[in-house]
Amino acid sequence: MHFSQVLFIYLYVLAISFKDVHCFVDPVSLTIGAGVGLGALTGFGFLKDQTYCRLTECCNERSVPGHIYELREMIRKRLYGQHIVKQQLISALEAHFNPQMSSRKPLVMSFHGTPGTGKNFVADMIAEALYEKGSKSRFVHKYMGRLEFSVEKNIKSYNERIYNDVVMGITDCPRSLFIFDEVDKMPAGVFESLASLVDYNSLPNKLDGSKAIFIFLSNLAGVQISDQLAKMLKNGELRENIKLSSFEQILQKASYNLDGGFKKAGLIEQHVIDHYIPFLPLEKHHVQQCISAEFLKWGRTPQKQEIENMLKEVITYDRGHGLFSTSGCKTIEKKVATEVWIKKHHNEI
Template structure:
């Protein structure tokens, strides 16, 4: 650490000297500007140009927040999820806008059956917002089944979440917290979080209004499938289905079904901004997933190969016979195996 500080100090001085030598800073202008606080600004500038080139900082370089990049990725890699595309992009763009007047973090809850893209999208959000993606120190991801599994330890989990959120936002106000497998967590695990994500809820006047929280759950997956099937049978086109057809279903299911959000203050206090359904996938969506996976390997398989794989990987839920039970969940490994065999 001492070596890093010395290196950074040396780079500070070198950068300053170069600017001075190039005539970018003259004594008179520096003297005048000093009274206006140039020293503080220049210190920040030097940090951005030296220290923050060597390590991750809470600045625009490390957090480009590239919503257009996310739009492109979702458009080319996510299939059958027009509601996700519409709602997620709009929510993030509004939240991260310099003109936003929001006084609370953005809180989003993803719901759907396995293989519909919930984790995939959460990781894409991290990759678009942060230069280091999911490896950024400003991205905090938790696995419910592994890290928050025991009913008897709920209070310990609450304390950990409270501490992690305070520490994370103190490190960088634009932090991302992802809680996966929420349906596998015990009831009450998020009670300490409720006040933190409410309006002006952080202690010591900390500003967490730019933080983002994403909850990922299989909860209400069956209800989403039932609602979509009903609408399709009533003549709706899938692409015309709106978020409004699912929001109340998701909120009620989250509050009443077993899992980390059951009877949760997050729902009672209405601090979850968006409940986003991931619709169950149909055969042609899985077909696109297979093609996209082959593209990663720079392969263009014959249609008979894809159709053969579809027969192997797709099973349909019994209730409606419309939707692939595992979505695209197993496609990556199946395609990789096919590539190496051939």
């Protein structure tokens, strides 16, 4: 506990002890009051929750509620075309948060897929559901590969930074969330210090990192996911019946061999990553669902022709198969907002 927290609680307890004293305090009463205040500090957990933690974010159930049910509902209502994500992600998080589970390591997941399939969207929803302040929580640490870890000659300093950030983050709150975006834009070797940290019982100073969550986001293996899905669809399999097992080995091998932060990475060699989760490329009807959902956010139910007109603007199909949107739902939010704004001002004229 930080000194400022101890001081705050101490003063708070003293204030309560003396709140009914108006004009005269005898030495005995003063001694008893101070004794009560100091004695109460032995119950720091309860006192901290009832005082300091009511005014600021703390690593407790109030600030880190872990609302898995709310996350399930958000994903069910707001994510399209990703049945594998819905199946695997919720189960992984429920198991991780289950108090009866005795895992010795943090939960480590790697999200793979082409742009616009929902990787960042889901990572943000996880933060929103698990933390009271969502992505703005001080216990949520997000890094952008292209911005923060892109220069190969700086790998040593990157490793030092990641190591220190993780140790400090878990010291601050064992339930910390670490999100590394754009892994494919990072140089090989950037995660070597992290590999030892997230392995079993390898944090310094006897820190317990088993409650932390690490999520890696990457476009790596997006092409391989599309090829595998197209092959299965052309063989007559229903998209909704396709299982995670059809992609896991593909994702692991591609991550290890393709250029990026995972190339020849200890994280993969040491089998530290618990779940490789594919975000499947979106088809036309999935993009239609995204468009409808965005219009509904503005309180509008779009006409069929409006949707068709917007599809012509936003959707282009992959050259290899002609089945999947190359940008998914990535540009939909801004396109719909612009369309609503234009219609609104047109009606006002």
